[in-house]
Amino acid sequence: MRAISRLFSISYSKPPSCSYTSLASTSSSSIPADSSSLLNDFANFCHNRDLPRAMQALEAMERHKLWADAITYSELIKCCLARGAVREGKRVHKHIFSNEYDPKTFLINSMLNMYVKFNLLEEAQILFEEMPERNVVSWTTMISAYSSSKLTEKALNLLKLMLRNGVMPNMFTYSSVLRACERLSDLKQLHSSITKVGLESDVFVRSALIDIYSKLGELQEAFNVFNEMLTGDSVVWNSIIGAFAQHSDGDEALYLYKSMRRAGFPSDQSTLTSALRACTSLSMLELGRQVHVHVLKFEQDLILNNALLDMYSKCGSLEDAKSIFNRMAGKDVISWSTMIAGLAQNGFSKEALNLFESMKTLGPKPNHITLVGVLFACSHAGLVNEGLYYFRSMKNLYGIDPGREHYGCILDLLGRAGRLDDAVKLINEMKCEPDVVTWRTLLDACSVHRNVDLAKFAAKEILKLDPQDTGAYVLLSNIYANSKRWDDVAKVRRSMRARGVRKEPGCSWIEVNKYIHAFISRDKSHPQIHEINRQLNQLISRLISAGYVPDTNFVLQDLEEEQGEASLKYHSEKLAIVFGIMNYPREKTIRIGKNLRICGDCHLFAKLAAKLEQRHIVIRDPIRYHHFQDGFCSCA
């Protein structure tokens, strides 16, 4: 290296002793020493990725009218790319396009690729249009650039143009353009072209197909592509596992995760992230802990750690979540937001707000999702003034415009405080259109504060937007039942039948010995159902002697009081609680997941059962967590 640099500094400061033409016309043995060593040095600098010296040599070469070979130039371009050296890259472009050099297509493709990677799409586009000759790589590079910039139409049009120019797309082209699909019709068309030319067996194309079908909500079609797999690799597995995990089919995702391991494919960061997400959606803490063991290999992976953090907080194990959070070296806005939301959802509102305060000084800039967690903490703890303060200062302090989610939290906050008029006023002031969730929040508040007229209004708004919304019918019917307006209850039920809406059955589940045991109200399919019912009856009798009065306001149907109690008695969460008591030692927390919001009677039942049985019970409904202990619940 030292010899080269000495040569370099001595010879190139002198005027040229030969020209490019003389070089070209003489045999290599007769090239004057300083010219050939200049080219040699240049090649060495490029191969050793010594950018500053390579650029110096490049200047000297231009003065001497010397040109290197295409391979060396492409090395130099790679070097610019690796260092993010945009200015140098453009300089190389100018050098190569000088009048006395005729760059080959593959070298221009390298330049094209460099501009794309630097996200200089305009430069790339100009270069692409000026190229004397475009091959499959040139077209694919541009299509890929448009795809990753979400310029869907441009990507698809360029593919059409490519075909019209008689250039055959290859697997690179298809796997690039697939990402740009936003319409199912485009995807179907591409898929059939891919099959026609026999490229569906390429693993890149296959994973791209799975991914895009899943993103467009066609999970079954994604699964079909996976199932036709004769050729597969771990990314194809990860694509399908991720698809199920993201569509909240944790069961299928975990089944595939196990099959993947059985098939001998090692799991990596992506696999484990999806596996954790699946555990999260199923509230499978114990399995999540087992996945955690495999995560240790990838301790530095931020996304994986974020997923772990989320798993522990959503599975109700805040101690584990906190310890992960504290141990994480690089925390991004997602880590902070996840931890804040986790604390808030589990009822630790003050801690969530404290963490937000430290984020302001120690962490990254909060985003709109962080603020959802903060406002949720306020609404959860009934901190009306704090909530309104954060809500009003969002724009000024963080430049975030409040969205539906933020309005939703504030609606919930006002609703819980019984300020229904203010809640309605807020809906009228919203900058965005209220959606089903907005109106349901109001409906919930009406249900708590027994405002039948406003409830009717909110339910109507929901059904205008979604005539099939089961929740609205059920809530409205419950509110009527609360006021013993049985005629109205019957009217709601008739209307449900007329529109073919069925109440989604309540389902609760609990993990025992690595298996999920799911219960549906009145379902008799569990092998131990008789024993569970027997123990449930015993527990209810003990609770009644301790003062429990079943709250029949939560019975959907117009039933005689006694029948009503019977229907309440077999609510799925009660079955799951009893099953947990039967199978868990006293010191172990009983954790239950559930698809619908917990009803008031089951909430009371869980509080009293936790006290009487001296158990810690955690129930996670679709929105928040209820930690029952000593006759109290964290949800206040």
Next chain:
DNA sequence: GTAGGGTTAG
């Protein structure tokens, strides 16, 4: 010289 999979909200 061109291509693929993962994390936060109601």
